[in-house]
Amino acid sequence: MSSTTTTPTRTHYRAVILKMLDALSMPLVAILFAFALGAVIITITSGSLSAALVAYVGLIEGAFIKTRGMSESLVAAIPYVFASLAVAFGFKAGLFNVGVEGQFYIGAVTAAAVGAAFSDLPAIIHLPLVIAAAALGGAVWGAIPGFLKAKTGAHEVINTIMMNYVAYRLVEYLVSNVLRDRVSSAVQTIRVAPSAELWSMASVPDRLADPLNALFVALLIALAAFFFARTLAKTARISASLNTPRSARLFTVGIALASGVLSFLLLPPLTRALWIWTDKFDRLHIGLFLALAAAVFMYWLLNKTTIGFELRTVGANPSAAQYAGINIGRSIVLAMSVSGALAGIAGATEVLGVSTCRCLPLFFSAGYGFDSIAIALLARGDALGILPASFLFGALRNGADLMELRSGVSKHVISLIQALVLLFVAAPAIVRYLTRQKVKPAEVAEAPLTRGWGR
Amino acid sequence: MSKRIWLIVALLVVVALVIGACAPAPAPAAAKKKVGLVTDVGGVNDKSFNQSAWDGTQKAAKEFGWDAKFIESKQPTDYEKNIDQFATEKYDAIVTVGFLMGDATAAKAKQYPGIKFGIVDYGYFPAKAGDPDPYVELKNVTSLLFQEDEVGFLAGVVAGGLSKSGTVCSVSGMEIPPVVRFVVGYQNGAKYIKPAVKTLNTYIPSFTDPAKGKEVGQSMLSQGCDVVFGVGGNTGNGGLLAFKEKGLPAIGVDVDQYNTYPEVKDALATSAQKNVDTAVYLFLKTVSDGSVKAGILTANLKNGGIGLAPYHDWDAKVPADVKAKVKEATDALISGKLTTGYKP
Known part of the structure; x- marks a missing residue:
């Protein structure tokens, strides 16, 4: 390769990396400041600096190092990813969906119902069905305030909050009456069929021993490979060598087929032989992959499709969008539906992957829906930024227990640290002042994430 | 433009690392035994079972020189994780609260056979007749159960003593063994003090339906009942409320409801209390002296695991002869001269 072609690429990559670092610097500084201030507060309230040290050591050990610590952080991060994607998706269309908690509940109860309704379906049908049902349940719950906003202008913040309460009570009714497991002394729904469970990581080799399950996974991998290859075929270097549309199609389908067949044949023996998750008490489940896929899907939907462009336009400037001929009402309903669907899947992952009884118990007080607003803000509504932000919140939520055990510092301090992170993220001026950073006039007038009253 | 910001990030990271490195290593494993309490979603300040369990844990820890810690569960999916937290920290005994x-x-007890588990108010019974005893497998779990019929009996003595109409009643939740024990004991207690007393009872298949409880309470009022015993969480509370509104005496259940349900405190003559703190203490005592056994540890009048709550505002209104009868029944039940009439 000649040096004339590599030089621009290299500077291009450098620019991209610098841009990423720049985007990361503000949240990182916010996090560090929050922890520093948190340490000061712990020191003041407990009267000794060593308490803060023991607390933070406990926090880190609990979140990452101790047995199953890392797994538990990821377990907590999975619903966070879905729920905060839901909030962020709303942000992009200029909507503030505060109803994620309610949509989460509806998704959870739908998953519990559909999961228990069929007992002899194979996972290849049942699992997608349950996830789709949960997404649909959440979507309907999100679409109602969207529809009200589109038709009557009723503000979505008010309506989503009200819908939350309707959801809580509705789920309470369903769990304690219609769906109730009459055998158990606890008030909970009937256990979902094994085919509807989100496989725990440790059970993957056993699950793959069933050829139908192996086929299921192979199909998913082929699908992912298909999209990956299609993107790859569009990159400059490769599309140059694929000079006809037919060869490009062959390339894409070929890669998809090959990876599908290969994974069908190789995955079962390979996972049997080398699988790092052998601890059967580890609660990490395959919802992790689902969460990663959801983030990529949302990134693609928002940035690479016409629908995404329309939604972002509506979010940025509804008047301009209307002038450009975009149907605003439709966009609002669509955005709220997708947002609700993501929140619904968050609820499903908890029921199908984490809940001890693989069912929905009464008092399923999660709080994921509200924390996720903070996560979406921390990630500035960016689909891929939500992954690390969710992991951070999951780790804090998980590490808090060991922190409290070791140091006696109340785990509510974690909420405080989260609030401080948000404060610093939401008010970049404070961070800029603290770091004596010069402010460019253009950056002061940052676009708001959501719009206020009216259009 | 971002040079300075990165300098600060780097500085903070260095400071954090230095602080982390200087942090005292976790205390070396002391010979001190450790007991952990995992609360359910109610939390440790719920004025009910969780709080009482924590009191008992602290009392035992103080007496035996143990370390005691608790973890509050935010949601049902946290239960396993929180038990695991204590287990991986090498706790010797773990107490869990509620059904x-x-x-x-059960899942965690199987995973950690070396740790002693005590669970408050939950028994593991064979799913159907002929199944093996679950405690055969759960070798390290002790269920702390309560002999509800005994304290129900005492509540019945009070109710019978206070009744002027000669009819006492109970508004009950689901017809499950602990509720039935309360009710049977209550009815026989009332007959103990007033053999001709008429007893009414309705089981409502819910613990969370105060509206229905109140409705049933009102229908009992119309049938001439003038003392009520509410046995069934919020459903029973509805019954208490119905009687409070008529200015008639009511008897609470499980905890001293004078504290936990102040809306009806004027009407509360007493409560048929499960002393969770005593039960937890008794369990931890067996752990301490090595006599701990898998299976059921029954809290009864004899070991103080159950008892009537104070009369509070009704202290002056409960006649001395009724109090004397309560005392007499208590002694007779403890010595075994008297039975509550409950047959499983």
Whole structure:
């Protein structure tokens, strides 16, 4: 390769990396400041600096190092990813969906119902069905305030909050009456069929021993490979060598087929032989992959499709969008539906992957829906930024227990640290002042994430 | 433009690392035994079972020189994780509270056979007749159960003593063994003090339906009942409320409802209390002296695991002869001269 072609690429990559670092610097500084201030507060309230040290050591050990610590952080991060994607998706269309908690509940109860309704379906049908049902349940719950906003202008913040309460009570009714497991002394729904469970990581080799399950996974991998290859075929270097549309199609389908067949044949023996998750008490489940896929899907939907462009336009400037001929009402309903669907899947992952009884118990007080607003803000509504932000919140939520055990510092301090992170993220001026950073006039007038009253 | 910001990030990271490195290593494993309490979603300040369990844990820890810590569960999916937290920290005994944690406790007890588990108010029974005893497998779990019929009996003595109409009643939740024990004891207690007393009872298949409880309470009022015993969480509370509104005496259940349900405190003559703190203490005592056994540890009048709550505002209104009868029945039940008439 000649040096004339590599030089621009290299500077291009450098620019991209610098841009990423720049985007990361503000949240990182916010996090560090929050922890520093948190340490000061712990020191003041407990009267000794060593308490803060023991607390933070406990926090880190609990979140990452101790047995199953890392797994538990990821377990907590999975619903966070879905729920905060839901909030962020709303942000992009200029909507503030505060109803994620309610949509989460509806998704959870739908998953519990559909999961228990069929007992002899194979996972290849049942699992997608349950996830789709949960997404649909959440979507309907999100679409109602969207529809009200589109038709009557009723503000979505008010309506989503009200819908939350309707959801809580509705789920309470369903769990304690219609769906109730009459055998158990606890008030909970009937256990979902094994085919509807989100496989725990440790059970993957056993699950793959069933050829139908192996086929299921192979199909998913082929699908992912298909999209990956299609993107790859569009990159400059490769599309140059694929000079006809037919060869490009062959390339894409070929890669998809090959990876599908290969994974069908190789995955079962390979996972049997080398699988790092052998601890059967580890609660990490395959919802992790689902969460990663959801983030990529949302990134693609928002940035690479016409629908995404329309939604972002509506979010940025509804008047301009209307002038450009975009149907605003439709966009609002669509955005709220997708947002609700993501929140619904968050609820499903908890029921199908984490809940001890693989069912929905009464008092399923999660709080994921509200924390996720903070996560979406921390990630500035960016689909891929939500992954690390969710992991951070999951780790804090998980590490808090060991922190409290070791140091006696109340785990509510974690909420405080989260609030401080948000404060610093939401008010970049404070961070800029603290770091004596010069402010460019253009950056002061940052676009708001959501719009206020009216259009 | 971002040079300075990165300098600060780097500085903070260095400071954090230095602080981390200087942090005292976790205390070396002391010979001190450790006991952990995992609360259900109610939390440790719920004025009910969780709080009482924590009191008992602290009392035992103080007496035996142990370390005691608790973890509050935010949601049902946290139960296993929180038990695991204590287990991986090498705790010697773990107490879990309430029937919501039955499954999680059983799963973790199997995983950690070396740790002693005590679960409050939850028994593991064969799913159907002929199944093996679950405690054969759960070798390290002790269920702390309560002999509800005994304290129900005492509540019945009070109710019978206070009744002027000669009819006492109970508004009950689901017809499950602990509720039935309360009710049977209550009815026989009332007959103990007033053999001709008429007893009414309705089981409502819910613990969370105060509206229905109140409705049933009102229908009992119309049938001439003038003392009520509410046995069934919020459903029973509805019954208490119906009587409070008529200015008639009511008897609470499980905890001293004078504290936990102040809306009806004027009407509360007493409460048929499960002393969770005593039960937890008794369990930890067996752990301490090595006599701990898998299976059921029954809290009864004899070991103080159950008892009537104070009369509070009704202290002056409960006649001395009724109090004397309560005392007499208590002694007779403890010595075994008297039975509550409950047959499983």
